[in-house]
Amino acid sequence: MIELSREKLFQGHIFDVSRIRFMLPNGKKRAYDLVEHVDSVTILPIDSDGTIYFVSQYRVGAGDMLLELPAGVLDPGETPLECAQREIREEIGMAAGNMQELGSFYLSPGYTDEYMTIFLASDLYEAPLSPDEDEFLHLERISKEEVFLSAFSGRIRDGKTLAALLLAQPYLEIDRAGDHQPKN
Secondary structure, three states: OEEEEEEEEEEOOOEEEEEEEEEOOOOOEEEEEEEEEOOEEEEEEEOOOOEEEEEEEEEOOOOEEEEEOOEEEOOOOOOHHHHHHHHHHHHHOEEEEEEEEEEEEEOOOOOEOOEEEEEEEEEEEEOOOOOOOOOOOEEEEEEHHHHHHHHHOOOOOOHHHHHHHHHHHHHHOEOOOOOEOOOO
């Protein structure tokens, strides 16, 4: 596909909307609307007892409270790792001695360019930052033994959280010594 033109239709705080006109492989022209969104992160914080930290918050798109892993968008000039380190402090009041990137993906490439990076945070310790003034989060802890039951039962309905759990699954296995190890 060949991009012919791009027109900004809306400019917002964390996303813009553009209309992009393409020449399709069959020679026809077509316009697509694209949500140009700031890149983001999701963090799976797990403590030494195997407890995973979640937040519950109201999401306007769902019209309901959703149980999610801590997440957020990158500030200007911020790397995904720096964003993840800031977000877990803001959302759960903890910092991580170890932050491991698990993978990254496009959230919904049919209409947005938002790219998300997933981190596994361990060696947690208290280091709170003030939350964003428009966030009203409720902290919830779920054992790693029960987290997939919560996902499969429909209790967790947030796509980025489900994707993060999938990417983290090998790291949530326990070896005979009780340490968290990737399954080979």
